[in-house]
Amino acid sequence: MGRSDHRLGSQLPVTPPTLADVAERAGVSRQTVSNAVNNPDLLRPDTLERVRQTIAELGYSPNRAARNLRTRTSSLIGLRFTPVQEGTANATMDRFVHSLVEASEEAGYHVLLFPADDDDPISGYDNLISSTAVDAFVVTDTYLGNPQATWLSRQRAPFVAFGRPWDDDVARHVWVDVDGAAGTRLATQHLIDRGHTRIAWIGWRKDSPIGEDRRAGWLSTMHANGLPTTGLASRVEDVVHSGAEAAAVLLDESRPTAFVCASDTLAMGVLHTLWIRQLAPGRDVAVVGFDDSQVAQVYPVGLTSVRQPLEDVAVEIVRTLRALLSHQQVETRGVLLEPTLTIRQSS
Amino acid sequence: MGRSDHRLGSQLPVTPPTLADVAERAGVSRQTVSNAVNNPDLLRPDTLERVRQTIAELGYSPNRAARNLRTRTSSLIGLRFTPVQEGTANATMDRFVHSLVEASEEAGYHVLLFPADDDDPISGYDNLISSTAVDAFVVTDTYLGNPQATWLSRQRAPFVAFGRPWDDDVARHVWVDVDGAAGTRLATQHLIDRGHTRIAWIGWRKDSPIGEDRRAGWLSTMHANGLPTTGLASRVEDVVHSGAEAAAVLLDESRPTAFVCASDTLAMGVLHTLWIRQLAPGRDVAVVGFDDSQVAQVYPVGLTSVRQPLEDVAVEIVRTLRALLSHQQVETRGVLLEPTLTIRQSS
DNA sequence: TTGAAAGCGCTAACAA
């Protein structure tokens, strides 16, 4: 036997079997075992079979650290995990992470989470990249003016952004995003098809490019259908009571019969106002949210909402990442995916 | 200079600086640099200072793979990331992961996510442990009869469970959990203090030990206050419409003035029934949920809910993990933490 | 307090 005792059927040995153990037991060289694992095509079928059987007998699994050291890779994708925003319905991040973990697994990667330090958006990234702890990053919070993206680009650290470099003309990195305007277009057209003509918009403040994008979808669809928009739009903070207040004002001043909102959080505010005014969502006034959060799903009447294809986003990101890491030429700088509309009783 | 060119102010070099580069530049041996990083006390102050400065100049950060190989550790904690249950309000997992990432960071660990394969609860664990890709696991879904816990125990893989080994008398592993009964006790007492005497329970099916635990808190508090419970309890699936139906039946048959629910999902069902019957939550009928989900937070009237101290759970788990990994004797087999009650308008 | 030697387990490069 090798230097460590690998009795079959025993507990996990003190130290797991190594390549050398397998090689000795199978009567081949270490390199051959390595090839059996990584380049099976190079082996003669019977040798391969013998080595594979020995691997199975010993329960051998290549040591990650050794492989990482040798290949200068880690098979790890770093993701900065920002805290959930309590008091909002926003949970895009969480659904996305799930999708990313799945998509990464299929490509042979695992996802490494590290915390956000609000004071220093670079911290965390810095350490992981310089210690070669991860092969690449997925950057999600690009709306903050992209300090990470800029920094990572300069460090030549491989990464893909979930989100467009909105205002950053010099950004040259690869990104995947969801077409928010297309989402609100879907929502608005859906309401028009339902017979609504006075459709209000409640969105975020002007400094949010994502918010402006979503707003544009509503605006263009209204105009394309020859419908008025004057006095029908509102910009507020992304909190429930702001949505409620905006809805109250709009109802009083402009008598909309439907609302398209930049988030489920704002839509909940609208629903609150309707509830207070004894207006039935879906019957008296239609409401559409954005993100298809759990809140939209479990709210009693069910909130119609734009759903981001986060599974597809994750798959696309991993695909791009692989290309990046294998130094293939990445054909497109950015990929824009179409959201869908989940229709429920509120519309 | 070393074998790689580390011009100051240059881009990230092709290969990052190594210990040897720092040693050469600082005029000391590699071991001394290693000590400067890991055992600074061993160095003479002026040597330490010189080495540290060189480290800073070069932007040196120890290579993870090399360190991992040498020390047979990875500083990684594995967590099986189960998909969000759409259509429910359950988001405990997500809040917990955030807390775990934070707590792990402080202890020098990162969190490695791997996906759940429903067919085989062991898959994923197996590979990671035998390739020494992670130092330990955090196991969350212990209610499934603990196949992972049993398996991991047998493999002598270090892990801490979030959740008690309810029905498993032979389980010998370490765990951290939240006292669900204490939570529903808080909720029930809160309602009693508000003057309610007919307080109903809507919980899960009997085969859920977590559900039975939460139910016990309601039951004992009712009894302790000499209040009736007959005809006031219901066991259903954890979906909104089941909660709604149960509430309707209970209201018709037993006229409760308040509901304690095993989940926010069920509480949403109750709110739905109240809405249909034009009963005002909090004024006509009180409702308390469990988990303090985003749904509870953004629902227009605000849902009173039991909140699990997930931050504390994470800290406790990491603490235990560290003890486990440093082969200290872990003093207690299990730790039970107290939840709190977040009071909103629904009660 | 500092340095030298050895080796963790693997794979790239090359030789047979």
Place this chain on the structure above:
DNA sequence: TTGTTAGCGCTTTCAA
């Protein structure tokens, strides 16, 4: 098709 050699960058052990 298989084997040999070397070395990835670090820390443990031991010597100075």
